Amino acid sequence: DTAVSQTPKYLVTQMGNDKSIKCEQNLGHDTMYWYKQDSKKFLKIMFSYNNKELIINETVPNRFSPKSPDKAHLNLHINSLELGDSAVYFCASSQPTGGKGTNEKLFFGSGTQLSVL
Amino acid sequence: GQNIDQPTEMTATEGAIVQINCTYQTSGFNGLFWYQQHAGEAPTFLSYNVLDGLEEKGRFSSFLSRSKGYSYLLLKELQMKDSASYLCAVGDFNKFYFGSGTKLNVKP
Numbered sequence: 001d002t003a004v005s006q007t008p009k010y011l012v013t014q015m016g017n018d019k020s021i022k023c024e025q026n027l028g029h030d031t032m033y034w035y036k037q038d039s040k041k042f043l044k045i046m047f048s049y050n051n052k053e054l055i056i057n058e059t060v061p062n063r064f065s066p067k068s069p070d071k072a073h074l075n076l077h078i079n080s081l082e083l084g085d086s087a088v089y090f091c092a093s094s095q096p097t098g099g100k101g102t103n104e105k106l107f108f109g110s111g112t113q114l115s116v117l
Numbered sequence: 118g119q120n121i122d123q124p125t126e127m128t129a130t131e132g133a134i135v136q137i138n139c140t141y142q143t144s145g146f147n148g149l150f151w152y153q154q155h156a157g158e159a160p161t162f163l164s165y166n167v168l169d170g171l172e173e174k175g176r177f178s179s180f181l182s183r184s185k186g187y188s189y190l191l192l193k194e195l196q197m198k199d200s201a202s203y204l205c206a207v208g209d210f211n212k213f214y215f216g217s218g219t220k221l222n223v224k225p
Binding site for chain 2: 031058
């Protein structure tokens, strides 16, 4: 059983389109994240949700809208895709054992490689 | 701002020991994490330090000095499968700030 699964693995689309990436975790974790990994391999946090509540929105354009229907799911919808959105997007989850604000190891999904043409 | 530095690329020989350094300057600190990422795959957790000193886990060890803003990952008895990128990350109140990763090439 995959702990953090995201779909699709590859996404090729035209500029201006709207697309979604889905993520699900079966670890029972309270916190989920979206990270973007650019061509230089920097992993940058985009969003973090704790138990369906948005806790981090790291200056991401409002074309990106995360949605968490329950604590096991965190989907990412992207409107009006631009060339610069091309990257690998990773979903991740963790369980802060020390309460909100602590850091525990991240479990990553396998990534979605988005190519905007 | 947040700054995490690590060498871009290193090469080592199978069976040898390699040390990958990481220096950081962040506004908060909740632990220093190391992840391994094989090409085209997701990062996977390797080790974690929150207090100064050395943490050993089999062939992998990680060291932290909070006063110096410095950590290293030590890999012993290198194997070909250790060829991957190694990412240093600082935890800061639910956020993780990642370095750009060190690509390790292990040669026979």
